[in-house]
Amino acid sequence: MEILISQLFAGLSLGSVLLLAAVGLSLTFGQMGVINMAHGEFIMAGAYTAFTVQQILGSAGVSLLVSLPLAFLVGGLLGLILEATLLRRMYHRPLDTLLVTFGVSLILQQLARDIFGAPSVDVRLPELLSGPVMIFGTPVPASRVFILALTVVVVAGLSLLMSRTSLGRRIRAVVQSRELAEASGISSRRTDALTFFVGSGLAGVAGVAITLIGSTSPTLGTTYIVDAFLVVVAGGIGQIRGAVIAAAGLGLLQVFFEFGTTASIAKVIVLVIVVAFLQIRPQGIVATRTRGLA
């Protein structure tokens, strides 16, 4: 029983990390149809923001609290610059955006190497998150519980933003019909920029969370970008609900297959399952009609 709870939690924990990495993509790729390969580097920028803040402030607890909003701003601003300088000219040209953003991701990795060096760096955990906490009598790392809680807050916040706020309505209207939105007096260009800011900002927040469970290096983003796309595509493009189910499913499958095999074999099995699933249901778990698919 203890093993089952431990495995279940490990799966959900992995799923929450994947979801946190993917939730920004569900906006920029899912809603806007932009294939942003530099999303992983926005995650990396968030992680280095946490590292830098800790270097300046010293206290691990305070720096974590400061890092979360600051990393959102850093990721958001990077996204805003990318959207305004390059992507704005390439909507409806997905292959071009893929190539250009791949190039940008390489530039950002090199920039990180130049600033922080090639070796990985570590962000110290706050004392509160250092030890285990007991869940149903099973010890689980407190940092993982924190990430799970942060993911719940981020996803709930994003859902509220999309369903209850003026910006959310504008984003959904532009996604549904750019032409009708423009002809209703809604600036689609401004809405695109704001959407990209929020989506990229969430990548920054994911970066801070990831520093709690591992080292930070210039190639951190490449570890997560494929899985993040996998979550968005398997969940159903543009669907936050689908991304939640897909992330939890992928996390649990990975951990359960890992139990009897190795991490690499488990990864292969999960990929095969996702490919087979997408053959049967190409639209993903939850289907929608977005600008990218229209």
Add this chain to the structure above:
Amino acid sequence: MFSFEGVRSGYGRTEVLHGIDLEVPDDGVTTVLGHNGAGKTTLLKTVMGLLPVRSGRITWDGEDITRLSAHQRVRMGLAWVPQGQKSFGSLTTRENLLVVAEAHPGGKERLDGVLDLFPALGELMDRRAGLLSGGQRQQLSIARALLTGPRLLVLDEPSEGIQPSVVQEIEEKIVGLASRSGTQVLLAEQKVGFALEAADRYAVLATGRIVRSGLADEAAVDAAREALAV
């Protein structure tokens, strides 16, 4: 006065409008008649700034608006009711109205007045627009346009695909609106009867050119039908 001066426009490499000259006076209803493929929708999309002008210019009250984007023109007082009762289908009726009202100063204050004009929408506020009937979606489309506080309302075949009783109701609302609030109306239609009953002036569009225009009096019905038959 809203004016087209030698406007050429189209899609990609295909030119659809071949030098349109058209004036929409400051009051009343101006209707553009034409068969399918004559260029009516292209004309209205060019009015709205949804299609680029290749040559010629568009002015409104003397101001050149040829290069303004669609949302900038809407902010100036243009409003569009698209063909086919288009709405933001995954948004509810309430969200369809709110998203437009929030984008315009005074939009929320206009909401009650618009719902008075289309009371049926008040009972459908929480229903997704994609689930509304054609007539209901058309009412929603006009309501959305009115929330922007327009000076010139541009309607693209509002009678298309709608049952006759609703067409009559929509026509009455359009004419009433034009006479009460002094809103200019530019209407594209292929149903001559409906269009000329509502209109003060008309123009006939054929293969991207204005082939006849004038006052929408009794003689206009025959003149327009004759021009359309050519």
